[in-house]
Amino acid sequence: MKVLVAVKRVVDYNVNVRVKSDQTGVETTNVKMSMNPFDEIAVEEGLRLKESGSAEELIAVSIGTGQSRETIRTALAMGADRGILVETDVAVEPLGVAKLLKAIVGKESPGLIILGKQAIDDDSNQTGQMLSAMLDWSQGTFVSKLAFEDGKTRATREVDGGLETVLLEMPSVLTVDLRLNEPRYASLPNIMKAKKKPIDTMTPEDLSVDVTPRLNTLKVVEPPPRASGVMLDSVADLVDKLKNEAKVI
Amino acid sequence: MSVLLFAEHDNAELKPATLNVVTAAATLGEVTILVAGSGCSAVAEAAAKITGITKVLIADAEVYAHGLAENVTPLLVELSKDFDYLVAPATTTGKNLMPRVAALLDVAQISDITAIESGDTFVRPIYAGNAMATVQSSDPIKVITVRTTAFEAVAPEGASAAIEEISVTDDAGKSSFVGEDLTESERPELTSAKIVISGGRGMQSGDNFQMLEQIADKLGAAVGASRAAVDAGFVPNDYQVGQTGKVVAPELYIAVGISGAIQHLAGMKDSKVIVAINKDEEAPIFQIADYGLCMDLFDAMPQLSAELDK
């Protein structure tokens, strides 16, 4: 079985993002970029499937500007076999990303596709579900545990009330949650090796996919700031304030 | 304009999140509620009473018992012909389902909206709530998930809408439900509690969470946690507050032994009053706290418990 993972280049999760003064978006120049943390977990899971013999090949796909090649290189350095970059300057929405991934699935015929549950820039939490619907495949979202049995995928999902386990027919689309695994670091020799691994580059036009955004971003602003608070000296003081000033207990 | 609202329930009871979504939906148009489940007539009856509801559709069949997205999607797609908006809460149920529906309708989904500017323009947080984007949709039908804490709940009583049974769709045959491990608690539900007390890595163990539970019981509060506390196995995953956990906005949020990473703040910074208890005076959580207490939590918690008894 071939496994496809989708990896997105995003502003690093440690960066304190700043809204641009012209309200068109957030500042991304001279800002540290990384692979979306959930996608690292997706790559790690793909690698474990390879190591356990469930998968033969792991392909990392990214959609974005030419710089997304770096994100694919990171996946290759972790151990993925090859990469596919769909190069575009358009900020492709989840709907468009799902369509592009579907087109790639048409060429590669993977048995499993693993995505992050959410990209930490747009916080959409949509792409995997959209892709699964377009392919008419089964879907396991927010997965924190995974097993294969009798040609099916057994997925434990993190849901609001706790955990839910479902059995999925193959082929399947999975989106992974943080507790599924601990992603590995790429070793230096593997970083070197990754430089020789192939990355296929194509465009949305090559795949005959229209990625014109459906949502027009009118403005991006900072959230309203909180009024500054006070430091207190004692627990008694705190309880007094909560009772008599804030009146919340 | 007409809105179809996907009700969140467990076949027995309507989840309170639905009431908040009604508020958002009602500003868009006339609201019809869809109750899809198995043996869920009590839910439909409850839904029919919600203030602001004009109609309830019930799809009662085994295939919807566990809300599997592969099975519920065709139902929503079929119903979509009669509506301008399809709306659901931004819970794990809504997030699992609605993008699937949007994809089959070939429209974008608008995730986690916190405000409605007009019939096609919505506000939503991005970058863990560090920025708020105003987006305008050009799609003919709008598929939306709603951040429930951003909208007031409507009254659960007041209306008596008609309940209409609708025909059900087949089992998609893609997936099946195996089981669930849900956290049982007598305390209020995290996302709708008036007071939340959360613990972080500073708690050091699951056993120490008993200190928070004791205080929670005195305050009628829910107990939450940071990701670090969940990852360390102190408490189950459904306690997690933050960008990738639950979003809460109670009257009072008490953060104990939590440093205040942006991913945690994303889930609680809209709380009305925030208290931070941390022994490190540099902890970023103090920057957003209304009341800060720089103190060892192992001293503070027993004192707080005693003080509340006074």
Ligand SMILES: Cc1cc2nc3c(=O)[nH]c(=O)nc-3n(C[C@H](O)[C@H](O)[C@H](O)COP(=O)(O)OP(=O)(O)OC[C@H]3O[C@@H](n4cnc5c(N)ncnc54)[C@H](O)[C@@H]3O)c2cc1C
């Ligand atoms: C993609 C991604 C998503 C994430 N999503 C979330 C999320 O949804 N929710 C979330 O919470 N995190 C999330 N995180 C993790 C987040 O970045 C932080 O790592 C996490 O919130 C830290 O938890 P903490 O504050 O409990 O632990 P720490 O940062 O280790 O802080 C512990 C605090 O406890 C204090 N302390 C220790 N002992 C005591 C004591 N005896 N008395 C008083 N204070 C004490 C310390 O001073 C310190 O400030 C996410 C991270 C990533 C990368």
Ligand SMILES: Nc1ncnc2c1ncn2[C@@H]1O[C@H](COP(=O)(O)O)[C@@H](O)[C@H]1O
């Ligand atoms: N531009 C992209 N390139 C590659 N993968 C993506 C892209 N956008 C989204 N994804 C994948 O879809 C997941 C969910 O993203 P989102 O729906 O935007 O929150 C991410 O974790 C990635 O695995």
